[in-house]
Amino acid sequence: MIDVPTLVEQAREGRPRAVARLITLVENAAPQLREVMAALAPHTGRAYTVGLTGSPGVGKSTSTSALVSAYRRLGKRVGVLAVDPSSPFSGGALLGDRVRMQDHATDPEVFIRSMATRGHLGGLSWAAPQALRVLDAAGCDVILVETVGVGQSEVEVAAQADTTVVLLAPGMGDGIQAAKAGILEIGDLFVVNKADRDGADATARELNHMLGLGEAREAGDWRPPIVKTVAARGEGVDEVVEALEKHRAWLEEHGELAMRRRRRAAEEIEAIALAELRARIGDLRGDRHLAALAERVAAGDLDPYGAADELVAGLTQT
């Protein structure tokens, strides 16, 4: 038995086990989620979320860990969500991240959680935002979302944050790769990590050039800064925090923060509604109403669009 009100209360007090259990409910698409989200809703909207994305091995986890340290020095409560949209299994590829997060394992003001989202109906689209809600309600000031893997889904998760950080490293032809993956468009801030290696300046220059190629910006537009870091030694990480704070201030000043959050909420609603519809349609297999519609379509008495309209109308009647 899951006692949702107690669990939510404990999570709000910042109890790690309750937070972990709620995120597990999200990961398992548990039937209690409705109740959980209703209870959490009034306590959300405070956390500043930062998405980190970039090619495998570029230093996302190392940077995340260094950012946690930096925010802890500022006295902030920090959440970390490592999302693997390409895998239906927790752990696995994320195990290495746990090792890199060891520094924070015993800090009661840091919540670290990894999550696999591929097993979900409707994919990852609603799972990560709901896990963010849990961490938000748990009083996190900042939530860092690291996405693992490459591809469109990773980009989508990263773009669900208030601010998106794109990481690159020298010597991987990364500027070009990034442009291909459509990653330049989502970057509010670019980090050239592994600046202790040759080619960091060249990568930063190339990136600067590519960013400049986009259409002319208007006055007051945000120009994504490029910061060089050696995350493994914590170098440049304070500059990243500074740039993040600037971007957050810019978002607030220009009404962008509210706009981004509304846009995300709309996507979240859509994803839940689609998953719900899909589940209800799935329930219809073998249903008499559907069988009757199918018979009429097969006989040419009804076109498939008209039949689909009837089906959907029937599903949404309460």
Ligand SMILES: Nc1nc2c(ncn2[C@@H]2O[C@H](COP(=O)(O)OP(=O)(O)OP(=O)(O)O)[C@@H](O)[C@H]2O)c(=O)[nH]1
């Ligand atoms: N030389 C150097 N190595 C670094 C730096 N930052 C991270 N690394 C190393 O790069 C490797 C990959 O770092 P991770 O932080 O795991 O990279 P990641 O992007 O999280 O990797 P995935 O999650 O597998 O995509 C590790 O061996 C790190 O120690 C850096 O600033 N300089």
Ligand SMILES: [Mg+2]
């Ligand atoms: Mg990682």
